[in-house]
Amino acid sequence: MFNKQVSPHTQGWIAPRVREIAPSGIRAFFDLTAGNNDIISLGVGEPDFKTPEHIRAACIRALERGETTYTPNSGLPELREEIARYLRTGFGLQYNAADEVIVTVGSSEALDLALRAFTAPGDEIIIPSPSYIAYSPIAHLNGGTLIEVETTAEQGFKLTAEALEKVITPRSKLLVLNFPSNPTGAVMSYEDWLPVAELVKQHNLLVLSDEIYAELTYDSRHVSIASLPGMQERTILISGFSKAFAMTGWRVGYACGSRVLLAAMLKIHQYTAMCAPVLGQIAALESLRSGLADKDRMKEVFRQRRTLFVEGLRTIGLECREPVGAFYAFPSIARTGMRSEEFALRLLQEAGVAAVPGHVFGSGGEGHIRCSYAASTAKLTEALERMEGFMKVKM
Template sequence: MSKDWINPLVREIPPSGIRAFVGAVDKDVVSLAVGEPDFVTPRPVVEACITALNQGAMGYTPNAGLVELREEIACYLHARFQLSYDPATEMFVTVGSSEAVDLALRTILKQGDEVLVPTPSYIAYTPLAQLHGGKVVEVQTSAREQFKLRAWELRRHLTPRSKVLILNYPNNPTGALMTREDLVPIAELAIAHDLIVISDEIYAELSYGQRHTSIASLPGMKERTLVISGFSKAFAMTGWRVGYVCGNNELIAAMLKIHQYTAMCAPVLGQVAAIASLRSGLSDMHLMIESYNQRRQWLVSALQDVGLPCHEPEGAFYVFPSIAHTGLSSEEFALRLLKEAGVAAVPGHVFGAGGEGHIRCSYAAGLPQLQEALQRIEKLMRLPLRQSS
């Protein structure tokens, strides 16, 4: 095959560092690598889809998504997060939140525009920004600051080419959460430097101890923020592929044009499931969140007990313990963990420079699975890790 057949930008993008560890899992491995709920979609939601299917719900929906779903999303965002969007002109439904991130970057970026990405960060942001001509500027966060983005650190990375700031709080992989007080100076910088903020809030519901605050709810931020979320994480609907994006009508209309030509619309049954989740699935969502909270508290304590320092995450369903004291890189530690202990976790370096010295463990796995994993990790930590196996 001629090398000229493949776009150089695509050729240069590395494969997913997460999937490399997920793909290595077999039946004898306890996996803490995947950010996927161990819960199934609640039965009333499934029944609503069976009914819709029996009634012939098999066709396309409007490009922007079912009107009923957009109206439900608008009501939900207003009630839960004090965000107000017109369901007709300021939002549309996407094929998962991932499509929304892609569409946002594809719509906004011109060649050479700088995209500010706080790291550690979700692995898709950097390659997607690069695919659409952006230059990624990593803004490193640290465990010392609970992995929160600080205004003084962001300011150091601003240039005349800075155009987009991507926020992902609650954060994957660290579980960090930004309070309103944390976000105010970030919003001030965004306004002063005319930044567009892409706020990926897929874990917004999974906040422990205090409710999530969207930067779009701050004064002057709604018009320059694209709020992205979906149903995969909090509603246990990963495979249904339903997300959404909200923002000012000019940006939304531009993104929708691309969506029309690429995805056309999100899957109709996924949209039906999303409507049912918002109308009758919130109690199930709260039960799942409480279960995650219990696992979170247990796992942080257990990791510290086996010798892996771990800050307490305030959101999402990940912990990000430090392995720096072992003398191994994050990839070396993760490989030994997989090969010698039979536990799959994700090395921190795949989440950007700020992730080295850590591993990501998901507590979306059930408590028995977590307990088995910790027993195996404890045995590994008793070994002389600095020596090659």
């Protein structure tokens, strides 16, 4: 291979908003582990389970039947019906499958569609901190002005109306939510949502609620902010099949909301992705019809791993609140005196354990690292042993 000369004009061709965003901090640490089998990665939020066999088999049969065509832009009608039924029976939400549900290329596309459809330059987009790293750059790409609202470990990383009210201005338009939370594992109850919902209605905000971890709550049933009085009409609910159904590579998500709002998102979807992959949609359909027991089985394993890992972190001297949802621990590293990026780099280089530095999740994440416990018990145990040795040397 030979090195090509890079034209000095190359950077000028790249749109300013793209130049201004940083590459994914999670992927940066994931890439550092590539090809090194001795590194234990707790970095990427991906279940270590295979997609259940009956779901794979349903797709093989569909492939043999030649089901390889486009689907309607909104997704297979039968899948949209199952999604609406699933949300109704599982979370008490009422959506018309015909025009209030869109199947997307993962929940990531649903988020992008929503931010593109509803953001005008200068609109303020409020994002809790810490939160999933994709919200901020996608909002920036679509011309929004990013406003962080602080959540704290002392309050369980929950969003409070008091903190939210401090950042709302006349230009505030969207509130992006992610509960259960990546990276903190925080969960909001109905009582937690009530004052937040009243504030949202008072200031006429639109809510984008990323509920990809809705199924992974361990102490109570997930409560969507859309289920509160007057909130469904102003909420775009975003979710998918990647996490709870172990279907990350199938790339199937969905968005639900009012007919008018989804019609705006659908226009963009038609000109970009056109439709989610048909085999992924068939897999999603099978998971809703016959895979709920698989989902519950995997959730119970995550629960057991949570107990093992969080107790292990505390034993080695890292303070950690027990996550109530998702599959991430978010321990504090404050006692080490290190910034999160330094801690994560040294943990990787000196102990062979990859975790994500908390600062990549926003200013509220500094002083923490994110560790995924969606890994085998053996790997989690070995990671804790390595981390214990690292902590003894550093402290």
